[in-house]
Amino acid sequence: METTRHQFYEAKTNAFLGFTTDIKKDAGFFRVQDHTIMLLWNQNQETLEIQVDDYVVVLQSGQIASVTYLQKVSFNRTQAPLTAFSFNREFYCIIDHDEEVSCNGILFFGTQDLPIVTIPEPLCNRFTTLLNVFAEEFSMPDKIQGQMLQMLLKRLIIMCTRLAKEQLIVKVLDNEQIDVIRKFNVLVDTHYKTKRKVSDYAALLHKSPKTLSNLFAIYNQKSPQHIILERLALEAKRLIRFTDKQNQEIAYELGFNDPAHFSRFFRKMTHLSPSEYRNSQIAHV
Template identity: 70%
Template sequence: MKFEFHDTKLASLFGFTDDIKKNKNNFSSNSGNIQILWNRNEIPILLCIDGLTITLLPNQLVTTAYLQHVSFSKTKASLTAFLFNRPFYCINDHDSEVSCNGILFFGTQDLPIITIPVEQERKFNVLFEVFEEEFSTSDKIQGDMLQMLLKRLIIMCTRLAKEQLIVRTLDNEQIDVVRKFNVLVDTHFKTKRKVSDYAELLFKSPKTLSNLFAIYNQKSPQQIILESLALEAKRLISFTDKQNQEIAFELGFNDPAHFSRFFKKMTGHSPSRFRETVVLSN
């Protein structure tokens, strides 16, 4: 099963399939898409995101953005996917409506794997059926209807993410600071390396951010910034043909040797050695 809404004038795309491994190359555009992946099977599913193998249990979802590299080579069962690009639904523009940015998408924390509680399974399955029904009706407002349904899905997932991925001791204002910090780091990590840079953008003190993240998880704001930089370096080494010097300059290092020292400190390998391990693993 594969459905697609594509507006050529706006270059907008929304896709829906019950087997993304089979249909991933059959959509009008395969770049710049955000995905919501849902294991609707009764068995676990394996998939690789940025080279990391994750296990998605039955009735779990994970979200990926276009900066991430997703492989389904280890996926043995069908995996449901909703995918869309920015012209169809811009996460940033609609963040005031759904409050998902920095939690579901473009976050700096671990992958947002969400479990659908048993008592909510029916609600998600009904929404799945409504998506199917909407694609059987092609008219001038189909795009609007699909946007509305996607917004509903994102809100449902965001509510679960806040319950399951963020500690209860944080209030809504503190959660909002975490979200905004995540998005800012994802946007500026190549040029802004200090916690004080982000504290200034958030109108908070660096100490306030550090104290907040001490509650949120074990990673400090500084560690999150540096890990984002290291992750992008690993992506560029693993999935592009760029040489180490090019990557260093792209990530804001004036001296390739400084980049090499940073990369080895963060990963335990030099960039060249890491590249060799990627080649061998393939």
């Protein structure tokens, strides 16, 4: 099957939006490849796999996963065409436009598990129609093409965010409580190197630590404190696996004054020492 691919690029601002029906094949085609956010959509009847950081993600038919440039994504295990939308902050900044789409902390940034939504059968035509409108707009390079594509992307993000709220968040939470969870997730992603206590984030959110703990007890089984420590451990694993930095350098970068303290923390979170984890990743290459 022939790949469909399009890209919009504005040299003046470096704004970029790319679309392909086979991201594994076309990953090197796009003009902008760094610091992009992606929506990955499995349009096949069968499942497929992608690797995110150090674990394998299985996408069922009709599922969409969202990844950011903070995550290390590999398509080496992907055996079927995978549809992807890729964009950078210059094209559409989801942080600056969070009031419009309310996706931070749910679809992008700050989420502890990779967000995956399933398109329900009644909505399949709506998503497919939006895909066709994208393709049509890509073929019309006029002065307002960027604005039109931005509107379509915003629509896609909103549709995915609504599904995420329905499928990934328990129904007993109201919008205000969901907003607190979103903001907490984003704050952890921003401050995890310097703020390690729940009380630090409670103060930023103008809530009590107990309120946060009670809220997350409803939302999932992870406590706010565990989420903070998991985020720190995740970054440590990324630095060990994807950089040449030594354990001592990583310890200081993550805010540990003592490398031995960092090693104890890493072993507690992963059951491996930093060196053991590094060696285990080399063995799998």
